[in-house]
Amino acid sequence: MCGPIDYGAAALSIYRLSLIFAVAGSLTMWKMRHFVIQKTKHKMSVFALKPSVNV
Amino acid sequence: MENKREIILPAAVGIVGAVVFLFAFPGLAIPTIMHEILKLPSPGTGFGFIIGPFIIMCSLVAYGLIKKHGTAVITSTILAIFMPLIIFIFNLQMPKPGKFGSIEFIIGVIILGAALELVIYLLREKGISKTIKYIISAVVADIIFLAYSMLFIFSQTVPDKYVQLTINKILIIAGVSAAGAVIIGGLLPLLILKIIKFK
Numbered sequence: 001m002c003g004p005i006d007y008g009a010a011a012l013s014i015y016r017l018s019l020i021f022a023v024a025g026s027l028t029m030w031k032m033r034h035f036v037i038q039k040t041k042h043k044m045s046v047f048a049l050k051p052s053v054n055v
Numbered sequence: 056m057e058n059k060r061e062i063i064l065p066a067a068v069g070i071v072g073a074v075v076f077l078f079a080f081p082g083l084a085i086p087t088i089m090h091e092i093l094k095l096p097s098p099g100t101g102f103g104f105i106i107g108p109f110i111i112m113c114s115l116v117a118y119g120l121i122k123k124h125g126t127a128v129i130t131s132t133i134l135a136i137f138m139p140l141i142i143f144i145f146n147l148q149m150p151k152p153g154k155f156g157s158i159e160f161i162i163g164v165i166i167l168g169a170a171l172e173l174v175i176y177l178l179r180e181k182g183i184s185k186t187i188k189y190i191i192s193a194v195v196a197d198i199i200f201l202a203y204s205m206l207f208i209f210s211q212t213v214p215d216k217y218v219q220l221t222i223n224k225i226l227i228i229a230g231v232s233a234a235g236a237v238i239i240g241g242l243l244p245l246l247i248l249k250i251i252k253f254k
Contacts, residue, residue: 007087007091012084016081
């Protein structure tokens with residue numbers, strides 16, 4: 001061990017790191033929203049091509 | 056106007072980096088995670104795996120945005136100056152063996168930035184891909200920072216641990232540091248730059 005230990009600080013650090021990654025991920029998704037929507041639409045178009053059944 | 060941007064942007068990245076680092080790793084978080092949770096040998100793993108790569112990441116993000124030589128040194132110097140300033144202003148508790156905010160620490164961070172700059176300059180030829188360039192410069196700069204911290208910081212603060220260092224321990228610490236440098240210092244800035252420049 002290099003120095004005194006503090007599990008509270010370690011837990012707080014992991015929580016804050018996950019918070020930072022969550023915020024960064026959200027900002028990334030927001031910036032890339034048009035790209036994501038376009039890709040999702042493309043994927044969804046596969047289902048849209050299925051013939052509809054009229055009863 | 057362009058010259059102003061070359062100073063302001065690295066300075067802003069350095070300040071934001073210092074704030075984010077001190078927010079993400081409060082108090083004794085780094086030594087506890089490194090040596091108690093991950094059971095990695097001491098001393099120097101925190102410096103090599105987290106602190107060094109984090110500073111490299113900030114410097115390479117600034118360099119990638121401006122693409123001018125000298126940016127990495129400016130960013131690391133601003134980060135090295137602002138980190139102790141924030142620690143002093145908010146009276147933050149930091150791990151004692153690392154001597155955060157001391158002259159030795161500031162010099163180490165500036166050496167890290169200079170080493171990064173030197174390797175980027177040496178690899179400036181067009182033949183090398185950006186990813187390889189970033190990874191090599193991050194690993195070299197991080198290992199230099201680790202060696203400096205071992206010789207000039209940990210040998211004074213934890214001499215008993217420093218004396219107990221064996222070849223195996225040094226290899227583990229260097230390997231972990233190189234892995235940190237590749238992931239956090241080399242690849243993460245490329246991802247961040249890609250996201251920033253995405254249109």
